[in-house]
Each structure stands twice: as C-alpha cells, then as structure tokens.
Amino acid sequence: MNQEYLDSLLKEIKKVWKNYHPPRNKNILFHGIHFAGGEPFLNFPLLLHAVKRAKELDLYIGYVETNASWCINREDVHEKFYLLKSAGLSKIFISCSPFHTERIPLKRTLLAIEVALEVFGKENVIVYMEHFLPKIAKIDIENPIPLEKWIEIYGEKAAGYIFWEGYALIPGGRSGFHLGHLFPRYPAEVFREENCKFEILESQHAHFDLYGNYIPYFCGGVSLGKIEDLEEFYKNFDLEKLPFIKILVEEGPYGLSKYAQKLGFKESKDGYVGKCHLCVDVRKFLNDVFPYSQELNPKDFYRFLF
Numbered sequence: 170m171n172q173e174y175l176d177s178l179l180k181e182i183k184k185v186w187k188n189y190h191p192p193r194n195k196n197i198l199f200h201g202i203h204f205a206g207g208e209p210f211l212n213f214p215l216l217l218h219a220v221k222r223a224k225e226l227d228l229y230i231g232y233v234e235t236n237a238s239w240c241i242n243r244e245d246v247h248e249k250f251y252l253l254k255s256a257g258l259s260k261i262f263i264s265c266s267p268f269h270t271e272r273i274p275l276k277r278t279l280l281a282i283e284v285a286l287e288v289f290g291k292e293n294v295i296v297y298m299e300h301f302l303p304k305i306a307k308i309d310i311e312n313p314i315p316l317e318k319w320i321e322i323y324g325e326k327a328a329g330y331i332f333w334e335g336y337a338l339i340p341g342g343r344s345g346f347h348l349g350h351l352f353p354r355y356p357a358e359v360f361r362e363e364n365c366k367f368e369i370l371e372s373q374h375a376h377f378d379l380y381g382n383y384i385p386y387f388c389g390g391v392s393l394g395k396i397e398d399l400e401e402f403y404k405n406f407d408l409e410k411l412p413f414i415k416i417l418v419e420e421g422p423y424g425l426s427k428y429a430q431k432l433g434f435k436e437s438k439d440g441y442v443g444k445c446h447l448c449v450d451v452r453k454f455l456n457d458v459f460p461y462s463q464e465l466n467p468k469d470f471y472r473f474l475f
C-alpha cells in the first residue's frame with residue numbers, strides 16, 4: 170500500500186465514521202481500525218505513519234496486528250513497539266497458531282509477547298491464540314514446525330481438530346483444499362439454507378487491500394468495489410450491479426454453485442468443510458470463466474489458490 174492511498178483512505182474513513190465509538194456489544198477484536206497485513210511491520214515507516222495519521226484524524230485504532238516474523242533482535246522489537254506506542258497506539262495483536270509456526274519459530278512470537286507486555290502492558294496485548302503457546306512450545310521453540318509434524322504427533326483426526334476447531338479456521342482461502350481431508354466434509358446441498366447477507370452487508374467488518382478493494386468480512390477474493398471515495402461508495406452502492414455478490418447475499422454459495430453449474434461447474438465429490446470452502450471452489454471456477462470480473466478480486470487470490 171502506498172502512503173498516498175493510505176492517507177486518502179484514512180481521510181475517507183473519517184468522513185464516514187464522524188462520531189465513532191466502539192460498540193459495547195461487539196467483540197474487542199472488531200473495534201475501530203486495525204492495521205494488518207500480510208505483515209505490516211515489513212514496511213515499518215508506513216505503519217508508523219499510519220498510526221500517526223490515524224491519531225491526527227482522531228480515528229479509533231483497535232490495534233496493530235503482527236505475526237512476529239521480524240522479532241529477532243530485542244532492541245529492535247522494543248524500539249518499534251515503543252515508537253508505535255509513543256505515536257498513540259494502545260494495543261498490539263500477536264498471532265500464534267500452527268499456521269504461523271509453520272514459518273515462524275515460536276521464539277520470535279515469545280520475544281514479541283515479552284516486549285509487548287513491557288511496552289503496552291498486560292491488558293493491551295492480545296495473543297491470538299494464546300492456548301497454542303504451550304502446545305507449540307512442547308514441540309519446538311527454536312524452529313518452524315511443518316503441519317505434517319502435528320499430524321505425526323497427534324494423528325490425522327486430532328490434528329484436524331486442532332487446526333479446524335482449535336483455530337476456528339474459516340475455509341475462505343486455501344485451507345479447505347489443503348486441510349479439508351482432516352475434517353468432516355459435506356455435500357454442497359448441506360449449505361443450501363446459508364446465505365451471506367450478514368457477512369457481506371451487515372457485519373460492520375471489512376478489509377481494504379493495497380489495490381483499493383473493499384473486502385467484506387473475511388471474504389478473501391470478494392470485492393464490493395474499488396475505494397476512491399468511501400462516502401460516494403456507500404451512497405452509490407447498488408447490489409443489483411454486483412451479480413455474483415447479489416447471489417451470495419440472497420442465496421449463499423449454494424445458490425452461486427447452482428448458477429455456475431449451468432456454465433459447467435462440477436461440485437467436489439469429496440465435499441466441503443464449510444460454506445466458505447464451497448464458495449471459494451465456485452468462485453475459482455467463475456474467475457476462470459470471467460477473468461475480468463471486478464467482483465472477483467484481487468486476481469492473485471485465485472492465481473495462488475492451488
């Protein structure tokens with residue numbers, strides 16, 4: 170994301186969120202803005218700028234999210250956390266799961282937590298998910314742990330439970346295809362009553378990517394449009410102009426699969442772990458048929474699925 174786009178996005182958010190206060194009934198994870206990635210510390214000057222700019226605009230910052238991959242040197246971690254705190258950041262979110270330790274040794278996560286506690290204080294450090302810390306520590310602290318190692322230790326069934334239930338995994342990306350065999354799968358028809366009205370229109374949770382896509386909820390690869398002027402975007406939003414998304418809102422991915430079947434889509438014989446798994450399978454097919462569809466964006470989401 171470049172600085173110009175980030176600045177304009179924050180200004181636009183301010184226009185839409187004039188008098189924002191975090192809703193009490195909402196989980197703290199969904200309060201205000203969070204800066205995430207990818208990994209936002211990969212471009213620390215931009216991250217620091219983002220926090221400063223959001224503060225100047227008096228925007229409510231929920232937290233900055235990190236996978237701790239960069240946490241190697243204690244002084245460096247301290248300096249970066251301290252600079253963010255001084256710029257007005259109150260909370261930090263540190264990811265911890267078998268999917269993170271697949272690439273990131275636990276010792277980096279532990280260093281991030283230790284320094285974060287010092288700088289931000291206990292109540293302002295979110296470790297997501299903390300219950301994985303002892304499980305991972307028992308396997309290996311120094312090195313990354315391939316997912317196969319979990320399967321070797323726990324067996325397929327228990328490892329599947331750890332991955333899917335333990336991390337509350339949403340199969341809205343590659344997970345359904347790569348890890349679906351470790352969890353119960355169902356025919357597409359099982360999801361026929363599940364539409365996506367809440368996720369797309371009502372969740373009040375969205376992501377903005379570096380290309381300007383407005384991604385609802387956790388629906389990677391679904392774009393409600395490009396954001397240049399957020400106020401205008403809300404004013405002019407018209408579901409009728411988004412044929413695939415309209416089907417998802419009204420009939421869910423099962424409805425979309427019925428539409429895609431007329432074009433040649435074939436449901437997986439192995440079934441699906443959840444409605445989002447079915448959705449991604451159908452959208453991958455539709456993206457091949459309609460490679461220029463603006464609703465199916467960013468394009469790399471589909472390019473790197475398998």
Ligand code: SF4
Binds near residue numbers: 364388446449
């Ligand atoms: S099924 Fe598709 S549109 Fe619905 S919540 Fe999952 S990813 Fe989003």
